[in-house]
Amino acid sequence: MNNLFLRNQLCVPVKGYNRAIIYDILRKDYFLIPKEHCAILDTNDFIQFDKIEDVEEREELIDFLVNEEIIFQLSTSEQKKHFKSLNRNFENPNPLTNVIIHSNIDFRFLDLIKDQYLLNLSIISQEIDDNLLAILQKVSELEIDSIYLYIENSNIEKLDEYKKLFANYSLIFSVNFFNSKKIIDKTQLSQNIYYNFFEEEFSTYKRTLSIDKLAINAEHFLEAYNFHSYYFAKVYIDENGNIKNGLNNLENFGCIKSLTSSQFKEIISSSNFKELGTIKKKETLVCCDCEYRYMCVDSRVPSKGKKHWFHQFECVYNPYLSKWSNEEGYLNLEESGVYISASGCTIDQEKLSENFDKIWNT
Incomplete structure (x- = not known):
């Protein structure tokens, strides 16, 4: 088997704090993956699966991605010129939609x-x-x-x-x-x-975001990638x-x-x-670390901090623990060891790691 794998450009990897998600924006679906694999997949070139040293892990990942039509294999490298990368710009001529x-x-x-x-x-x-x-x-x-x-x-x-x-x-x-x-x-x-x-x-x-409000499609992804998906x-x-x-x-x-x-x-x-x-999720504290950031519709009003935007009220999803508020083991940001203010974001790594291990390794 050659190593000439390309990613389906309508399947977009997005990295969060603990894990990553592949957004399938055409079929309106998503797949959770380890964040270590996100960097490998986030390329418009041939995917370098050899970076995964564990052979079993590598083959299991490739099989999964092929079966879900997230990647495909070419016969020769010359065929690559026929496949264009996704244009992530979002054009909207109307001031109101x-x-x-x-x-x-x-x-x-x-x-x-x-x-x-x-x-x-x-x-x-x-x-x-x-x-x-x-x-x-x-x-x-x-x-x-x-x-x-x-x-x-x-x-x-x-x-x-x-x-x-x-x-x-x-x-x-x-x-x-x-x-x-x-x-x-x-x-x-x-x-x-x-x-x-x-x-x-x-x-x-x-006022409340919930998992049923997540939206996956090409237009929503491109809007959220370039602008604020609610405002x-x-x-x-x-x-x-x-x-x-x-x-x-x-x-x-x-x-x-x-x-x-x-x-x-x-x-x-x-x-x-x-x-x-015009506020982007990658410019907003906590949201920038969330794997769901390009599929959520967050109606909270952002506030200006010293360097970044932030929210006075906490979201119902904690990306630092990968838990929704209605799930067992959920802790809010401060309980987790994450502190947000107008000054910025401070993470107590020892406290956060301890809470994460307690929730996911017991």
Whole structure:
């Protein structure tokens, strides 16, 4: 067997603090691998598997990667010229692609965005009522790829009635119900609309990252690699009409009730408004050490530190222990031996190693 292996360029290795992940951005899947193998695979040239001294380990890795179509073998080195590397740049000519509104939105806001091409429009509603149906009818006139509905309270006994109702709106991609504790089947597909049911309240859901919110696809990866996957090209209009960056932001950039279309465009195009969208995960403390950083949608508001961005509130995943908060053995950062502040990141290596061994080697 020759050593002429190339990596499928749509399978991207990403290194975390303890382990690495191969993002399969075409098939929307991922594979955890030891971080020692990440450097070997992270190349556009032929993969140097000989760097793995253990023959059994090397052959086992190659078999796994071939079977999952993460790598492929060429007959001759000359064939390499036919395979291009992945362009990781992300081009987006539109200042706005994602909008979040409430169902009681002033319809005049739709005039402010009528010239925008939107990938996603999210509508938050207390319940399924006339306000929601009216806004659904109105936004059907806009250029939108998909609509996501977030229903804070609803009568699940009327679910079949809701499904018939929403089937009339072709732009709806998903309907998300909260406080839905009696539903066993948490995800249902009906007439090309996904119905998702969450036990928690929407106020909790919007603040918390969870493993089910991880998204893997080419567009999301490239956006997260170059920008902030939550704040980039996004605007949130709160219930009072105030313009904000996202659901959890306090900063107010103006009110839609007193703006013209040109004034609104000026706000969302300003460097102050767009700043959060330009933050990269590799520039943010803790996130830069997380193997999930290019597939998560993190709505926490970053803060500026002396050299790096950081978060005042901790994520539910600890990359230094490779544990989610709902898993056995989870410890928060400080308990682990990791200390984050505006000054930077300090790691007590002895304490962290002791905690890691206790969790994973017992």
